[in-house]
Amino acid sequence: MFRLGLIINPYAGIGGALALKGSDGAEVRSQALAGGARKLAGERTRQALALLAPLKDQIRIFTASAQMGEDLAREMGFATEVVYQAPKQTEARDSEATAKVLLGKDLDLLLFAGGDGTARNICAVVGDRMPVLGIPAGCKIHSGVYSVTPKAAGRVVEMLVRGELVSLGEADVMDIDETAFRQGQVRAKRYGEMRVPTELRYVQAVKMGGRESEELVLADIAAHVIELMEDEVFVMGSGSTVGGIMSELGLENTLLGVDLVRDKQLLGRDMTAEELLKAIEGKPAKLVITLIGGQGHVFGRGNQQLSPTLIRAIGRENILLVATKGKLQALNGRPLIADTGDAELDQQLSGLMPVITGYHDEVLYPLSSPD
Incomplete structure (x- = not known):
């Protein structure tokens, strides 16, 4: 029985x-x-x-x-x-x-x-x-x-x-x-x-979309990233997924811009590439960024403030890529895209990237540079 x-x-x-x-x-x-x-x-x-x-x-x-x-x-x-x-x-x-x-x-x-x-x-x-x-x-x-x-x-x-x-x-x-x-x-x-x-x-x-509301999925992702926030400066990229993290922090967010956070406090809003470089100079920093839904672009679409110099200064290992699994699945297996304007950097960024898809939940997803 x-x-x-x-x-x-x-x-x-x-x-x-x-x-x-x-x-x-x-x-x-x-x-x-x-x-x-x-x-x-x-x-x-x-x-x-x-x-x-x-x-x-x-x-x-x-x-x-x-x-x-x-x-x-x-x-x-x-x-x-x-x-x-x-x-x-x-x-x-x-x-x-x-x-x-x-x-x-x-x-x-x-x-x-x-x-x-x-x-x-x-x-x-x-x-x-x-x-x-x-x-x-x-x-x-x-x-x-x-x-x-x-x-x-x-x-x-x-x-x-x-x-x-x-x-x-x-x-x-x-x-x-x-x-x-x-x-x-x-x-x-x-x-x-x-x-x-x-x-x-x-x-x-x-952490899948579909049955669950997008709001709950984003809250899971936010909980994971916020847990990582220690002494480093966090460069917060554009997009609604990153915006959800800012919302959980109770901070104003520039949906189509780049903000700066440290100790969970807002240091700067809608910052330029130059301002960002100056702000992280000599300091450990992490970059929180998402992809453009349906396209898969991580760099080079709507976030040109993230210059090749800034990305190199932060380092690939300090990039926190965030996205829902539904957003990744919508790509139907197509790789994420790095189009920074610097071909050498695009190649350095290529390969499997960890993507934070929820609280203590990550997947590996390929990122490539355009031919």
């Missing part, structure tokens, strides 16, 4: 339809219910489990009572064992308590339905001690432990039950401050990692 753990956060996503930007906290849940919001986590779990119906005789579900899993599992005809008695009004602590009991049940997989708050709760107890997979049901699906859709979660479990080869990998558990988010600020934080089946057709990447 395949031993499947199941935890449903009944209130996951309840604030979404009412633009409450989350479901954390009893006050938000009460407001959502008073406004007519429906609990949808159970239905989304049903979509995942429906794909497992032909395999019911091979699966035993271990879960919490009532709406946290028992009701749905029994209704759908699965052999079910209740390991935790949940109160009528469930809280985060009930997800954690259920997860704690499930750790001792020798599960093949823990399936849970919720959002990033639920992922945090599960991670706090489980960590990397058992494989998990999330059914996306919350307002915020920022973590990499979730399938791309509820049905996709069912497909992954189906593959596991059938004994198909599915790799396991580690995925970040991320969440944002809902209070700040309601005020228009995105503050992303990494809370740990868990082991998930890495079937790429069905499991989302934590």
